[in-house]
Amino acid sequence: MSSSGDFDKYQGFVQMLVNSGYKVTSKSMRRSGENWKGNCDIEITLAAVDAIRDGNIQWLVLMSNDSDFTELLKYAKHYGVKTAVATVDGATAFELKNEADIYLDLSEVEVFRQRVEG
Numbered sequence: 001m002s003s004s005g006d007f008d009k010y011q012g013f014v015q016m017l018v019n020s021g022y023k024v025t026s027k028s029m030r031r032s033g034e035n036w037k038g039n040c041d042i043e044i045t046l047a048a049v050d051a052i053r054d055g056n057i058q059w060l061v062l063m064s065n066d067s068d069f070t071e072l073l074k075y076a077k078h079y080g081v082k083t084a085v086a087t088v089d090g091a092t093a094f095e096l097k098n099e100a101d102i103y104l105d106l107s108e109v110e111v112f113r114q115r116v117e118g
Helices: 004-019 041-054 067-078 094-099 110-117
Strands: 030-032 035-037 059-062 082-087 102-105
Touching: 041 059, 041 067, 059 067, 067 082, 067 094, 082 094
Parallel strands: 059 082, 082 102
Antiparallel strands: 030 035
């Protein structure tokens, strides 16, 4: 994220997901120059694997562009969990899009844009 306005939009988006009943795995971000940085790949993967093994989920919805999560999607599907990848910028790795049962570019969804931008 490049500005405090972007960070505020991010926080609003996360709160909207929590209010809608999603479990959100996140990590505190740190400022690096003008950008915000935070990487929680391991935390996301561990939380997902625990939920999959416990049989607690029917769907794994991943919001990431990172092809590193392709193996997590394969793992989930092996255990009968449906997978979806949702992103906001369309720059998602080909492998990730291909492995997901559903891919959704949220920037193309009007309702999403209205909530985040509005």
